[in-house]
Amino acid sequence: MSDAKPNVTLHHVQYGRSFRVLWLLEEIGLERFGGLEIVEHRIGTKEMRESDLGRISPAVRIPAIQIDGLEMSESGAIVQYMVETYAPELGRAPGDPERPAYLQWIHYAETQASLVEQLNLMMVFLRPPAKPSPIVVKLNVARLRQTLQGIEDRLGEREWLLPSGFSAADVMMGFNLFAVPYYVHMDAFPRVAAYKARIEAREANRRAVAREGPQRFYDKDFYPVPEA
Template structure:
């Protein structure tokens, strides 16, 4: 049995999706411990022992305890689904690792936008200049993906865990950046959403409860007075 500490549609979704790609039965089943972001319960249970930052995801499995989505995805790929990774010596290994880690460069921008738009409740207000800068940087990372996405998946040889790390970001990015300029990424997102394992992970998640509107524009500076 594998135990996953999870926040709905948070970074832990990457691990949940990977487990569905591998097959949860191979682990003897899956127990999901769902946390509510920002709640004190995250510091009162097992999470502080598992995660140095007291953040999701974290897993417990056969005495193994791990945190950080990238580390967990790399470990589970190497130990249970090597066909989804690219081993040392593989010609695609450098690109595979680059996408794995670039995913956090992009996700950190999404996280900052989430904080400014969703967690800075009145009387605090998000800074328009900072929101504009972060949205522009996020759009720049999407443009970089668009330019490099030449086939169906990030790597020429096919689907990999790099797609799981990067593809998850495409769930949140459209809340802050209009995707009209990125036809390849839109088609890529459609292919991701058509994967049976992705659909099973989404079914476990249920309707998202985090974003209250379809798009969050840069705040008007005139409203900040």
């Protein structure tokens, strides 16, 4: 059996869903891989469609990853595969009593991320003379608040989503909590705010953030619901 370490190429947009994979790689430990190449893409341009990304990602979206001869897309699938292959301690295996909750939180993170994505499209990407619908924005903000309330209620006094400790479910969720405060004030969710602070304090997360640099996506600190 070869002892060669796999080389990783990550197709990435700064602070997009691919951040989950970048952070997970840091949690696993980059020393376990032969090398990491990050291919930066510019969201909202033709570059993504005209690049090689579509060969790897059927939806021509990030993240997409190449691990030697393996190619995958979809952040949840990549996170689950990488955990099962390289860091089982960050997952919960079949038969583990926490397995159902682990899977649920991974997919809950995508429910929440889809709301953030809709708000990003309406409030950041939609340019004049087009205007976002105040009713639709208000509805999506309300739904986003509800997803936060769900986390707030279930966290209780726990530090992480699962009682036994940190897992890849926190990696999936942590990406969302970077963006959520641009649309929802966090004062009503003190447990989530504390959870977010614990995520940001993790050394692996700090290393991933350092790789990203200052965010270039949002041009405001907060985006209120537009007036009708």
